Amino acid sequence: MRLLHPAGRLLHLSYCTNVHPAENLEGIVGQLDEYALPIRERLGSDVLGLGLWLAAPVAAALAIDAEARKGFRRELDVRGLEVVTLNGFPYRSFQNPVVKQAVYHPDWTTPERLRYTLDLARxxxxxxxxxxxxxxxxxxxxxxxxxxxxxxAATSMQMLDLLAAGLADIETRTGRIIQVAFEPEPGCVIETTAQAVAMLSGVDTDRLGVCLDLAHLACAWEQPADALRALREAGISVMKVQLSAAMEAGEPEALREYVEPRFLHQTRNPAGGSVDDLDEAFETELPGPWRVHYHVPLHSRPSAPLVTTTPLLRAAIGELVGGPDAVCDHFDVETYTWGVLPPEQRPQNAGQLADGIAAEMAFAHDELLKGMNA
Known part of the structure; x- marks a missing residue:
């Protein structure tokens, strides 16, 4: 979906396809018909943006086959789908029964991560x-x-230098600008805005910047205005925004039904208390209130006393698009947890999942419009 900022800048809104398990090209094309096309039709939109996730083997195969890339582009075009952003965080197997810390490997100390990311850029x-x-x-x-x-740390900086050089080469050969955005996340080397500034200030900031995930920002108990100010003052661009909401509980006991085995749900409180998963928070009796890295549907409200960090999402949108120009033009709805929600909230078939994603996209579209016109 596309929106035009009052300043004249085109904003792109997409949904992230890492919610779907396909990890080969045939399966990915199939999920366009099973999910993406019905979502576009439900929204009544001429064009639907995809924040496409390609597992490493698919990315590698497409990167060396120009005809396959052209063919895949045609598959997108005929369905009214477009791609301006890729999710290159999960390397592969993101919807396995157990993912947890495996999602952080290979990391930026390895040539595999560099190769995968440059394949995606190509x-x-x-x-x-x-x-x-x-x-x-x-x-x-x-x-x-x-x-x-x-x-x-030194090895990772060498990899980032090679990444920037590779992106420059792609721009020279294709005429297209591709930028890579590092996504602060609880528990990682870069968890907070201050850590992003410390680790990224020495890189090629024309090509490398930050992906601001709003659920992660909430779990760090940061304020959007402060985070954006710090990045701006450091000369680090927000190259992508992931529109996401985390769980929040003043009475943590209500979160027990969200404990599940697939994903890591880092849990934080405002006093700086932190653990790496939701079950650990219960075991250690972490004092509340809690914010939990558990992406929940943007448009829905959990049962009381639980709430989500949607108010922070709205505040962030206001900071991002409410000024004389937009801070960023790539917005991706990333709720990958539909399949692990408590059973009564979980879609039971493809049609219900398409309904849910379409509702999230409509919500995000309306919030961006409100943010621009506030």
């Missing part, structure tokens, strides 16, 4: 709509915090 250069100003690839915030030392 693919995206051919998928971009002709009128898109640029493309973005979001990625993990360097690595999980353990193990991490000076040697690993």
């Amino acid at each position: 693919v995206l250069a051919d998928l971009l709509p002709d009128d898109a100003a640029r493309g973005s690839v979001s990625t993990l915030p360097l690595a999980w915090r353990h193990p991490w030392d000076d040697a690993r």
